[in-house]
Amino acid sequence: QSVLTQPPSASGTPGQRVTISCSGSRSNLGTNNVNWYQQLPGTAPKLLIYSNNQRPSGVPVRFSGSKSGTSASLAISGLQSEDETHYYCATWDDSLNGSYVFGTGTKVTVL
Amino acid sequence: EVQLVQSGAEVKKPGKSLKISCKGSGYSFSTYWIGWVRQMPGKGLEWMGIIYPGDSETRYSPSFQGQVTISADKSISTAYLQWSSLKASDTAVYYCARLDTRAYYYWGQGTLVTVSS
Numbered sequence: 001q002s003v004l005t006q007p008p009s010a011s012g013t014p015g016q017r018v019t020i021s022c023s024g025s026r027s028n029l030g031t032n033n034v035n036w037y038q039q040l041p042g043t044a045p046k047l048l049i050y051s052n053n054q055r056p057s058g059v060p061v062r063f064s065g066s067k068s069g070t071s072a073s074l075a076i077s078g079l080q081s082e083d084e085t086h087y088y089c090a091t092w093d094d095s096l097n098g099s100y101v102f103g104t105g106t107k108v109t110v111l
Numbered sequence: 112e113v114q115l116v117q118s119g120a121e122v123k124k125p126g127k128s129l130k131i132s133c134k135g136s137g138y139s140f141s142t143y144w145i146g147w148v149r150q151m152p153g154k155g156l157e158w159m160g161i162i163y164p165g166d167s168e169t170r171y172s173p174s175f176q177g178q179v180t181i182s183a184d185k186s187i188s189t190a191y192l193q194w195s196s197l198k199a200s201d202t203a204v205y206y207c208a209r210l211d212t213r214a215y216y217y218w219g220q221g222t223l224v225t226v227s228s
Binding site: 002032033035037039044045046047050051056086088090092096097098099100101102103104105 | 146155156157161171173176206208213214215218219220221
């Protein structure tokens with residue numbers, strides 16, 4: 001099982017703000033920056049947020065990230081139907097041979 | 112344009128060996144780490160390990176150490192993931208991805224490996 005814990009699901013109506021949490025420990029989120037990935041069905045993951053709160057070129061501004069201590073969160077403001085998919089947090093873990101670790105994943109549903 | 116193109120889907124029997132590939136183009140292949148990620152059917156993402164093609168330095172997740180071998184041939188800009196004896200539990204989609212500023216920005220399209228008798 002993953003060392004980063006996310007809620008299995010989150011939901012909201014179009015236009016609402018949805019937040020996804022990611023909980024870790026001192027050796028991972030407590031020491032390293034968090035990245036967030038979006039994965040549409042049948043496709044490769046897409047980098048959504050890197051270094052806690054940075055958006056790669058082309059990622060809509062409605063996606064934002066933050067980190068505090070051993071927890072992180074991804075916020076989707078102005079939820080849209082195309083945001084309905086899976087999201088994963090990820091970071092490096094200094095206690096696991098410097099491994100990269102993914103969160104358990106959260107399925108966002110647009111009601 | 113940076114691209115990572117993976118080899119096609121494979122169907123293998125338990126106990127057989129397999130090597131899948133990930134070919135990079137549009138950048139200096141030798142100077143970026145390439146990671147491998149497993150996704151079992153209906154499950155989440157699992158990081159397997161990483162290789163630096165420039166000198167073939169490799170690191171494995173403790174969960175995958177000894178279970179797979181990661182290698183690279185920088186002369187043909189290709190990274191590999193291989194198994195010596197497949198198990199049914201190796202059935203999954205495997206992704207390669209390029210490491211940029213400690214995050215994976217460029218991804219391959221994925222290779223589906225099915226292990227079944």
